Amino acid sequence: MLLRRLAATASAPSSRFSLPPTIRQILARPSPTEEPATISGWIKSIRKQKNVSFAVITDGSSAEGLQAVLTKGKDDELLRKLTNGAAVRFTGRLVKSPGAGQSIELLVDQSREGKIQLLGECPPETYPIQKKDLTTEYLRDHVHLRARTSRIAAMLRLRDGLKREMDNWFEAQGFYFCNTPIITGNDAEGAGETFRLEKIQASHPAIASPQEVTPPSEFFSRPAFLTVSHQLHLEALATAISRVYTLSPCFRAERSLTSRHLAEFWMLEAEWVLPDGDGVQGICDLTEGLLKDTVGAVIGNQDMDLLWKDREGSMRQALLDAVQSHQPWARMTYTDAIMELEKAHFSAPFEYEPKWGRSLKSEHERWLAEKLICGPVFVTDYPAALKPFYMRANDDERTVACLDLLVPYTAEIVGGSVREERLDVLQQKMGDHGENDAWYLDLRKYGGAPHAGFGMGFERLISWITGIENIRECIPMPRWTGRMLL
């Protein structure tokens, strides 16, 4: 009875709620029908003539603004306050635009139903976001306002759009999105560059008597850190619901000032039970499928056009070629990559000599992607000594079943591996690494299934596909050593 009722109503939402359309939604309509509309937004530009003014307004929903044609009203003072950056609400009619550059415009005829409301003035003398080109450094200093520039707004929309494509892709592949913890007692990478939480007063100040002073203690009864990776927690979930992923913040207390590092960044991480016969090549297949399908779905949109405008055309073409290629991306082992690097080093030396057993430096990674392959390349099977304990040992006993995806200009954007599922091998390695958390071994001891996963730096991915040079411009409010505004 209950079930029948549920089934009958499942597809009929009770709410008829709807906000007024955004500029993006209006511009997406087939053709205007003289319909009345009220649009809120900010003035991007305004040209005042004797009897009519032309204002382009944006609500941030679209790379394009909407032109409003304002007929002269009685309030000259109001018109004077319509300056760049002012928040306004225009009521008028959507009509076919006679001008070039836009198909629809808003006719605000103040002698008829047209109405101009000034929601918030924007003093032109002091407004930090002037129309002239502002440097990235200047905008970082004004991070609370920089989303009002068209490029940062486009980046924000692109993040949203790419994330939606990824959510849909993972859903179609049977994955579940999970929220794994941010505060943890683990240090997944073993590198130690983690943020630690301060101890706190044992009693809440409001209830402790002023006389009673207790030393600060660990809130969680043990040292607590900000996670550097969600992998270990995802592994616990993958060995229960088979296919999981997350897009979640990660933290590194690195004193790094490069264009590729942030102290707080977002990582897309997936973990899944491997299908029959799959190993490293299966991880490459999934990663490549994900990127080709999801980046391919956003690569032609207006925000991408805006972001690539005035940038080197050949770089965008290379990106297009990579994403739209029906050929698999190049794959090579670390051992082969070192051989190629050694050959290249002989004729044109790198700063760091490439040598088997050493990690690849950024200059090596970029050479592989930019010079040798001229596109994305999976480098697989690194020496075990360079990689964390959880990666599956290969039969050669020198290398592990892992991969890095290297792309032109941005270098590494993905790192993944088959996870060691053999209890005895893992126990031995964890002994070696001084890690002995029983829970992680339990995942193998009790119905352990061979599984694999990867992590993808979301800002690095955005940087690669947009050509934005520094990942500080690929996140709304960046944090790095010495810098945390807001």
Next chain:
Amino acid sequence: MLLRRLAATASAPSSRFSLPPTIRQILARPSPTEEPATISGWIKSIRKQKNVSFAVITDGSSAEGLQAVLTKGKDDELLRKLTNGAAVRFTGRLVKSPGAGQSIELLVDQSREGKIQLLGECPPETYPIQKKDLTTEYLRDHVHLRARTSRIAAMLRLRDGLKREMDNWFEAQGFYFCNTPIITGNDAEGAGETFRLEKIQASHPAIASPQEVTPPSEFFSRPAFLTVSHQLHLEALATAISRVYTLSPCFRAERSLTSRHLAEFWMLEAEWVLPDGDGVQGICDLTEGLLKDTVGAVIGNQDMDLLWKDREGSMRQALLDAVQSHQPWARMTYTDAIMELEKAHFSAPFEYEPKWGRSLKSEHERWLAEKLICGPVFVTDYPAALKPFYMRANDDERTVACLDLLVPYTAEIVGGSVREERLDVLQQKMGDHGENDAWYLDLRKYGGAPHAGFGMGFERLISWITGIENIRECIPMPRWTGRMLL
């Protein structure tokens, strides 16, 4: 030329990648066609007979398992190891099931193409997840394995499903998903119960000489906290791209041990420019529309049936009534709520006396939702003194334009407000509150648009709609004072 090429290929993804179907995907198919299939999963139950065994396996993708019929093979040892919790891979044919309880089963005929692989044993003597009912406390102690229970797995899938519905709903309403910072210098609620990051060594240990000992310093050059709310940052983005939301972790260093508090929880927060004439009622409309549409979309699914099984039917019925009602949910001012509470207190006293100017206690909130209204109720316009500085002052100068959504059993799940957009009023209030961050005032000074927002505790929402009593069971890996496993 470039654009044309993009347009031509936009809808043709280059990848043909696909993982094998999950049990959920298989069960969703119209009818089996004797097709061969290989399924990986864990044994939920097994019944061994002389010539045939019946195993139900789950891959965690579905509330239902898949029955596999295993004909006898040559390897008796293998069959012996097929115990509850063992990871297996079965190859067989999907056929119509003659038995009751399932429509499809997997026939694994080992004399033909059928194959049984044991991926990982599960020693029955020590496996912590036995079939007998396990207490929630026991499962919290085994949090790394508890997703293998059907209830926790259902909760994980429900979180995923509800989040997807919300993403789609917000997209349709013109909102953009944004990743706001976790580490911040702000304390949005002004309550002070925030986690603070420890100072770190000024030089990285690897590069500092052993002689050189520097005192620890702030990594970001100023004190850094874990955010308690994403509101302020969302406001900065809403005054640029109009409609934004996030589902992001928030932190409270509260020594609270109630069933409604976690030290780390996920909050859905939205912030948007208010349409013409909208105020508190507009926030209620949007919140109610969101909840009716998205909860309504998942309320009849199998995971909800599983989670509500053996629970009080009237509670679920009340939830159904609320979500499927075509009538708006009840709305009352704080002042009216206090009057009702005072009347009730006269006949049956509360622990805390209700009185205008005092905050509502949980017992008051629950009485309003459970006894007075018998359903969700928005309580609006609280006294200014009880609420943070950023809420818009009402004309009465005593109250602010805010709302809490109270629901039966869970009490408050949403808090929201119109934000003070008047620069002079805000300046005065921030002075009062000792807050003087110029950036927040800039959002009003330069093209400030009237806007509003709310925060919704995601675990509390899950608790309300599933009937799970404690929000520690509404998140994969809960953290509270004294407790942080993994």
